[in-house]
Amino acid sequence: MTYQGVKNFSHAQADKIGVLITNLGTPDEPTTPALRRYLKEFLSDPRVVEVPRPIWWFILNGVILNIRPKRSAAAYREVWTDEGSPLLTHTQAQTQALRAAIQKEYGDRVVVEFAMRYGNPSIASVLEKLQAAGVRQLIVLPLYPQYSGATSASTFDAISADFRKRRWLPDLHFISHYPDFGPYIHAVAEKIRAFQSEKGIPDKLIFSYHGIPKRYLLQGDPYHCECYKTSRLIAEYLGLTKDQYLTTFQSRFGREEWLKPYTDETLKALPSQGVKSIQVVCPGFSADCLETIEEIGQENREYFMESGGEKYDYIPALNADSDHISMMHALIEPQLSHWLSQPERNASATQAYANALGADQ
């Protein structure tokens, strides 16, 4: 085994700090073959599907990858724009905005990029780019506010799998979650407030989070508690009483029980309990994507209205809102200032040391 070194290394290159934003990832196009590629990578991740590998191999390759890609491609076509997948375009806009804010403050000593856990641009390709740019200190910020093994830890797996192949590793600061971070709660709560000042106050506000299998919670995954904590903090910020909001879980996959209450079942039941107007917000999604635009914006709207609901609104994700960018800036700030307060480590220090040793440079 040979470890991969830095190509064309120059001692004249100044060391940089990298900020890597990541999200889940999305197919390259809304077509059946692209969905098969994407779902194969995604659903082969043992962090996502915790089923013994040989059994899962047969279910995935024999059943799921023959049925789901076509169905999912049709769903993706509903949300696809001229620029591409919403998840990708929102992540690009977030990266550009954060890069502009960071470089305005610190200049080009700090490099900001994004990568996707599944699909493109891959984590490995962006880590390669960052290393070539001279990044020796790296902050990784997965845009998952609530920690789950299926998302946050899976991102860490991808980073460390890449590092295992490398000769020269950077200092690493990994932000594993931020469910109760003040600027995050502020950003979501103010988004809700601004929305309500235009559309009015509903009978109930629904906080809908992506689900995970209940088994993961029972095995010690903190995701469920972190979702409830985020809802509670946003509700407290807005001064809501307990009967004015609900936390639910959406996007079930497979047959086993997932975290409850389920969003779809809840929305079908609410009108008969006298709840005729609702607003749904998805604080676990940092960017609008298939699961918010199609599932919450369209599918669940139909469930609610067909069950006797009268008014249904989806409150968009934070996307590239300036409050969201300030939140990201505030999340990385302590580690950035720590590294920036240290003397700049660059080429010349290494050069002087090498010269003293008489090494050939």
Ligand SMILES: C=CC1=C(C)c2cc3[nH]c(cc4nc(cc5[nH]c(cc1n2)c(C)c5CCC(=O)O)C(CCC(=O)O)=C4C)c(C)c3C=C
């Ligand atoms: C926000 C956190 C997310 C968690 C937790 C999560 C867990 C999880 N997801 C699946 C299966 C699928 N998810 C799919 C789409 C999808 N999931 C998230 C986020 C979380 N998933 C996002 C942001 C998206 C949308 C991506 C986009 O391109 O817009 C899909 C693909 C769509 C489909 O075919 O229906 C699947 C499949 C599991 C099994 C899981 C936890 C174990």
Ligand SMILES: [Fe+2]
């Ligand atoms: Fe998902």
Ligand SMILES: [Fe+2]
């Ligand atoms: Fe819990």
